[in-house]
Amino acid sequence: MAERLTLELATPTRLVVAETADEVVVPGIEGYFGVLPGHAAFLTTLGTGEIMYRAGRDEHYLAVSGGFAEVRNDKVIILADTAERPEEIDRGRAERARERAERRLSGRGVEEAVDYARATAALARAMIRLQTATRGR
Amino acid sequence: MATLRDIRRRIRSVESTQKITRAMKLVAAAKLRRAQERILAARPYAGKMAELLGNLVSSAGAHDEAPHPLLVQRAGPRRQVVIITADRGLAGAFNSNIVRRARDFIRQSSAPDVTLVVVGRKGRDFFRRRGFTIKRDMLGFWDRLAYGHAVEIADFLMRQYLDAEVDEVHLIYNEFRSVAVQRPVLEQLLPIPRAEAGEGRATTVDYLYEPSPEAILGDLLPRHVRTQVFRALMESLAGEYGARMTAMEAATKNAKEMIEVLTIQYNKARQEKITKELLDIVGGAEALKQGAEA
Numbered sequence: 001m002a003e004r005l006t007l008e009l010a011t012p013t014r015l016v017v018a019e020t021a022d023e024v025v026v027p028g029i030e031g032y033f034g035v036l037p038g039h040a041a042f043l044t045t046l047g048t049g050e051i052m053y054r055a056g057r058d059e060h061y062l063a064v065s066g067g068f069a070e071v072r073n074d075k076v077i078i079l080a081d082t083a084e085r086p087e088e089i090d091r092g093r094a095e096r097a098r099e100r101a102e103r104r105l106s107g108r109g110v111e112e113a114v115d116y117a118r119a120t121a122a123l124a125r126a127m128i129r130l131q132t133a134t135r136g137r
Numbered sequence: 138m139a140t141l142r143d144i145r146r147r148i149r150s151v152e153s154t155q156k157i158t159r160a161m162k163l164v165a166a167a168k169l170r171r172a173q174e175r176i177l178a179a180r181p182y183a184g185k186m187a188e189l190l191g192n193l194v195s196s197a198g199a200h201d202e203a204p205h206p207l208l209v210q211r212a213g214p215r216r217q218v219v220i221i222t223a224d225r226g227l228a229g230a231f232n233s234n235i236v237r238r239a240r241d242f243i244r245q246s247s248a249p250d251v252t253l254v255v256v257g258r259k260g261r262d263f264f265r266r267r268g269f270t271i272k273r274d275m276l277g278f279w280d281r282l283a284y285g286h287a288v289e290i291a292d293f294l295m296r297q298y299l300d301a302e303v304d305e306v307h308l309i310y311n312e313f314r315s316v317a318v319q320r321p322v323l324e325q326l327l328p329i330p331r332a333e334a335g336e337g338r339a340t341t342v343d344y345l346y347e348p349s350p351e352a353i354l355g356d357l358l359p360r361h362v363r364t365q366v367f368r369a370l371m372e373s374l375a376g377e378y379g380a381r382m383t384a385m386e387a388a389t390k391n392a393k394e395m396i397e398v399l400t401i402q403y404n405k406a407r408q409e410k411i412t413k414e415l416l417d418i419v420g421g422a423e424a425l426k427q428g429a430e431a
Contacts, residue, residue, distance in 0.1 A: 008181070010185060011284075012367060013175070013236070013283075015178065028347055029348065030347050037284060040345055041342055041344045042344060043347070043350075044225040044348075045347075045353055047429075055332065070189065070344075079189070099295070104344040
């Protein structure tokens with residue numbers, strides 16, 4: 001078990017993480033999955049959630065949404081639409097986004113299904129951001 | 138014959154022009170650096186995306202009875218051209234190269250129905266004046282170019298394509314080769330060219346897929362298109378600054394040469410004037426002397 005994982009996390013605008021890790025937990029579209037060295041080749045779409053990666057005893061968290069995750073030969077590559085570390089999250093903005101989404105969801109009836117799905121997704125993203133923002137403080 | 142004062146005025150005017158061109162050059166150089174960094178920063182994502190796409194198309198696209206709509210080649214004649222120019226000029230042939238390339242392409246394509254999507258004020262103005270059908274334009278965002286802009290354009294293009302309003306979408310933009318070299322390039326955006334999608338590549342990885350390969354591909358293709366558009370926008374932006382920097386550098390140099398020529402002219406004229414004055418004085422003194430002798 002000498003092997004470790006290589007983790008790369010990129011968004012369309014930048015490379016966010018390029019590190020080695022002992023364990024990575026990723027929010028797949030069908031639920032969170034953990035990756036340890038020796039994992040089978042795996043490809044999934046990414047849900048909205050928190051990525052956790054552990055190097056030794058240090059745990060790091062990132063809020064991500066949308067994209068893909070690939071596991072192959074002890075390499076975890078994540079292409080996310082957005083990815084933010086706790087210190088990068090604008091809590092005020094996330095808070096406002098959450099309120100907006102909640103307002104839309106509670107006041108619905110006239111809205112179309114598309115808007116409902118959108119608001120739900122926005123709410124999920126805001127919640128995850130707020131959750132991640134409290135990590136490591 | 139220009140008087141001394143005229144020449145001095147011209148020198149001053151050229152000097153102030155030079156100040157402006159030099160400042161513009163410095164600004165363009167600073168912005169160029171940032172634009173280049175952004176292109177580099179975006180590479181890991183785009184590179185990995187292309188690799189994934191190749192893997193998926195060769196494994197998911199293998200059972201080819203129902204390929205993804207964004208990959209399907211249609212026979213229809215309706216073409217759309219996305220033309221990316223800058224909002225501003227003073228960048229050498231940056232904009233006119235694109236405009237020329239686009240006109241050539243439109244003229245050559247036998248498609249009777251060509252619609253445009255123009256990004257950047259220069260291109261918009263040109264094609265609007267000439268009465269082309271502009272489906273959509275996007276201006277005034279270059280200073281704060283973000284991925285969201287690419288998403289907006291790309292999603293608009295894909296929506297039209299999937300609604301079968303157009304059969305082909307092409308992209309014309311300036312590729313950033315180096316600070317001094319930008320080259321207009323033409324790429325087919327939709328349907329996604331099969332070669333680009335890595336069709337027939339041998340290296341297939343046996344993945345576990347979640348959900349199905351087809352579903353992942355369906356998620357990946359739109360992102361691929363957005364990434365393509367984003368890259369084109371970033372290349373164009375870096376190219377614009379490169380072109381402006383080069384143009385302003387040349388302008389500053391020309392101004393310097395002009396000032397030199399004018400300064401020589403000025404000195405000559407001044408010398409001539411002094412000589413003439415001297416001659417007048419000597420002539421006058423001579424006349425006085427002669428008058429006294431008489």
